[in-house]
Amino acid sequence: MNPYNLKSKAPITVCLLLTVMILTGCWDIRDINHRTLPVVLGISTIEDDQYKVFLKIPEPVEGSMEVKIVSATGETISHAVDVISRNMETSVDLLHVKVIMIERKTAEEGMKDIIAGFMRSREVSSKALVTICDQNMDEFFSKLSESKNLKGTNMFDYFEKNAGWNPEIALTRIWEVYRSIHSYTRDVAIPLIVTGDTTTYEQVGSAVIKNGKMVEQISNDETLLFNAFNDESTHGQIEVLNHASVMIIGNSMNHHTDLTDKQPVLQSRINLKVVVLETRGKTSSDMIKKELSHLLSSRFSSMLANLQESEADILGLGQLYRTKIDRNELKNWRSVYYPNLKSDIQFQIDIQNEGYLRTT
Amino acid sequence: MHVMLMYVISHLGLIFFMYPGNVISSTEQGHWLPVLLGVVIHFIFINIYMKGLSYFPKKDIIRIYAGIGKGTAILFIAPVFLYFSMILLITLRAYAEIITIVFLSKTPLWAIMLLLISISTYIAAKGVETIFRTGLLLSLLFLPIIIFIFFTSFQNVDWRYVVPLDADLGFIIKRTYLESFFAFSGGFLFLGFVQPYFSYDRKYILWAAAFLIPFFLFSVYIPVLTFGQATSATTFLPYVVAVDAININWLMFDRVTMFFLLSLISFIMLYLALVSWKAIRILSHYLPSIKPVKLLLALAAAVYIACFFIPDWKDVEKLFWWNTFLRFYILIAIPFSLFFFGRCMKRKGIDESI
Numbered sequence: 109m110n111p112y113n114l115k116s117k118a119p120i121t122v123c124l125l126l127t128v129m130i131l132t133g134c135w136d137i138r139d140i141n142h143r144t145l146p147v148v149l150g151i152s153t154i155e156d157d158q159y160k161v162f163l164k165i166p167e168p169v170e171g172s173m174e175v176k177i178v179s180a181t182g183e184t185i186s187h188a189v190d191v192i193s194r195n196m197e198t199s200v201d202l203l204h205v206k207v208i209m210i211e212r213k214t215a216e217e218g219m220k221d222i223i224a225g226f227m228r229s230r231e232v233s234s235k236a237l238v239t240i241c242d243q244n245m246d247e248f249f250s251k252l253s254e255s256k257n258l259k260g261t262n263m264f265d266y267f268e269k270n271a272g273w274n275p276e277i278a279l280t281r282i283w284e285v286y287r288s289i290h291s292y293t294r295d296v297a298i299p300l301i302v303t304g305d306t307t308t309y310e311q312v313g314s315a316v317i318k319n320g321k322m323v324e325q326i327s328n329d330e331t332l333l334f335n336a337f338n339d340e341s342t343h344g345q346i347e348v349l350n351h352a353s354v355m356i357i358g359n360s361m362n363h364h365t366d367l368t369d370k371q372p373v374l375q376s377r378i379n380l381k382v383v384v385l386e387t388r389g390k391t392s393s394d395m396i397k398k399e400l401s402h403l404l405s406s407r408f409s410s411m412l413a414n415l416q417e418s419e420a421d422i423l424g425l426g427q428l429y430r431t432k433i434d435r436n437e438l439k440n441w442r443s444v445y446y447p448n449l450k451s452d453i454q455f456q457i458d459i460q461n462e463g464y465l466r467t468t
Numbered sequence: 469m470h471v472m473l474m475y476v477i478s479h480l481g482l483i484f485f486m487y488p489g490n491v492i493s494s495t496e497q498g499h500w501l502p503v504l505l506g507v508v509i510h511f512i513f514i515n516i517y518m519k520g521l522s523y524f525p526k527k528d529i530i531r532i533y534a535g536i537g538k539g540t541a542i543l544f545i546a547p548v549f550l551y552f553s554m555i556l557l558i559t560l561r562a563y564a565e566i567i568t569i570v571f572l573s574k575t576p577l578w579a580i581m582l583l584l585i586s587i588s589t590y591i592a593a594k595g596v597e598t599i600f601r602t603g604l605l606l607s608l609l610f611l612p613i614i615i616f617i618f619f620t621s622f623q624n625v626d627w628r629y630v631v632p633l634d635a636d637l638g639f640i641i642k643r644t645y646l647e648s649f650f651a652f653s654g655g656f657l658f659l660g661f662v663q664p665y666f667s668y669d670r671k672y673i674l675w676a677a678a679f680l681i682p683f684f685l686f687s688v689y690i691p692v693l694t695f696g697q698a699t700s701a702t703t704f705l706p707y708v709v710a711v712d713a714i715n716i717n718w719l720m721f722d723r724v725t726m727f728f729l730l731s732l733i734s735f736i737m738l739y740l741a742l743v744s745w746k747a748i749r750i751l752s753h754y755l756p757s758i759k760p761v762k763l764l765l766a767l768a769a770a771v772y773i774a775c776f777f778i779p780d781w782k783d784v785e786k787l788f789w790w791n792t793f794l795r796f797y798i799l800i801a802i803p804f805s806l807f808f809f810g811r812c813m814k815r816k817g818i819d820e821s822i
Binding site for chain 1: 496497569626628631694698699702709712714715722723
């Protein structure tokens with residue numbers, strides 16, 4: 109082996125020593141204890157087109173999580189967040205925002221810029237959920253901060269599919285709202301939330317968003333149909349009828365589309381698999397089937413009629429006509445074709461089992 | 469095998485960033501046609517190129533052109549060198565900018581560029597064997613991640629966005645479409661440089677190119693299928709935005725984009741190393757008195773300094789556009805000239821033997 113020759117190894121030794129300088133890590137680093145990581149971001153507009161931003165920040169206090177709510181106003185959302193950051197001892201980092209909450213009034217005025225801003229800066233993950241607060245936001249958050257069972261992430265758990273999610277809750281993310289702003293044929297529904305009496309939150313329905321603007325409201329039952337249509341699972345959903353209540357354990361659909369003379373015709377068959385849970389009085393399985401299919405199809409057609417009136421295509425029906433309508437014409441889908449759509453929805457009910465008891 | 473991996477890696481690094489955006493904005497519908505056209509052109513030219521190279525066994529293209537005559541050397545080698553320097557400059561600047569846009573929003577550009585160029589210069593200084601060995605290592609480490617994320621990015625697709633399928637040829641003259649060719653023409657020239665060091669089978673390179681076809685196609689189609697054309701045309705890096713929308717509950721990491729991007733950035737570093745190695749091969753052939761390492765350092769320093777003269781993204785795009793002309797010259801002239809000279813040589817050889 110060669111003896112260690114200082115002269116020839118000198119440059120490399122210097123280089124190696126220089127690398128020690130970068131061993132300190134990145135610069136401008138803010139350690140996690142100097143960061144504030146809000147989970148919920150609430151946005152409302154006040155006078156003079158200013159945004160009022162609320163942040164819900166989980167804070168670890170002696171082994172448990174408590175929640176702090178802070179707010180500030182600003183010309184833009186990032187400005188308002190910056191104001192909060194300035195006034196806090198730690199710096200606010202929106203990286204882990206899971207839920208964006210927008211006040212109803214703001215949503216009705218249009219939230220195009222808000223959503224585009226989130227997509228542009230990429231600071232907030234585009235997977236964050238969007239909800240609308242059907243209540244004054246000051247009131248909402250002040251009620252929340254009084255509430256006792258408020259844990260760090262509970263608003264997120266409310267929506268999370270592997271936690272408190274329910275098929276009646278529309279699950280819509282930022283990128284989906286952004287898509288609806290530009291897409292010709294696709295709109296979205298966003299859950300409408302208020303503070304509840306006994307539970308922390310309560311869903312009062314879903315807001316229908318068209319081109320980034322709230323135009324209509326649908327009920328919780330209708331949201332279920334919306335989810336079924338978008339292939340979000342409807343499993344475990346309980347439907348109450350006059351004579352029985354059933355649990356839906358599976359759904360599938362097929363569509364047949366037709367277009368004659370700018371008049372789209374839609375024939376859909378939705379197959380539902382249900383399990384009987386409870387019956388009242390004398391009930392037969394035929395009756396349950398008939399009642400359920402009648403109930404759902406009337407609910408569906410009334411929802412569709414409402415949606416057609418407001419020209420919002422949250423079911424993505426326009427997607428089905430992509431093969432039939434030219435792309436240039438597709439731009440007019442919402443205004444020309446969609447209001448004329450004739451639909452014929454059939455619900456095919458299969459009672460998979462009836463539990464331990466027989467019905468006649 | 470090494471050559472094949474290198475081929476795949478350097479292209480993957482180029483595909484997923486600007487290519488989808490360029491193609492999506494070049495036409496409103498039927499994106500399969502621009503992609504397919506690009507792939508077909510790519511196949512034709514690498515075939516001609518490899519055919520041409522096969523007439524000169526065990527020679528790299530510098531010796532081939534130098535052997536033919538001074539004039540041809542200037543006509544072909546000088547643009548190639550210029551092209552390599554431009555690639556280095558643009559890739560370094562553009563990817564540093566992309567890194568700041570996507571994740572390191574507060575880190576200054578010079579630091580990112582310094583990191584990129586110093587690592588790739590170091591690899592290039594160690595020679596072509598090191599580049600290829602690093603290529604093997606990187607592909608073992610990162611190819612599985614990339615392929616995994618590639619498949620999960622189908623999570624949000626709505627296949628009905630595929631239609632309308634009918635396409636027209638209007639995109640051919642669009643500037644963005646012509647720019648998209650950087651993904652095709654950036655990597656293939658190295659096949660002519662590795663000749664004395666590595667031998668490869670033509671068939672395997674074609675297999676590697678075939679392996680890349682789905683990546684070319686779906687890097688464009690995944691954003692289109694997830695967002696629809698109208699929406700994805702508004703985004704700057706459509707594929708990255710589509711990957712951002714992936715939601716995997718069981719994965720402990722929230723943002724898979726980070727893994728995807730870092731893997732690709734490592735590929736880009738290797739690609740930069742390869743390009744600077746090629747540029748140095750040319751330089752040191754004409755300046756044999758100076759040590760290649762010194763040339764390399766000088767080139768890296770020149771590129772690094774030149775990057776500071778590009779203040780914003782608009783200028784990057786301008787450079788990108790100017791380089792497009794050079795790119796097409798390289799893409800067309802080099803394979804054809806090699807093929808032509810090869811044929812001449814062969815004929816002459818036959819004449820002489822008679």
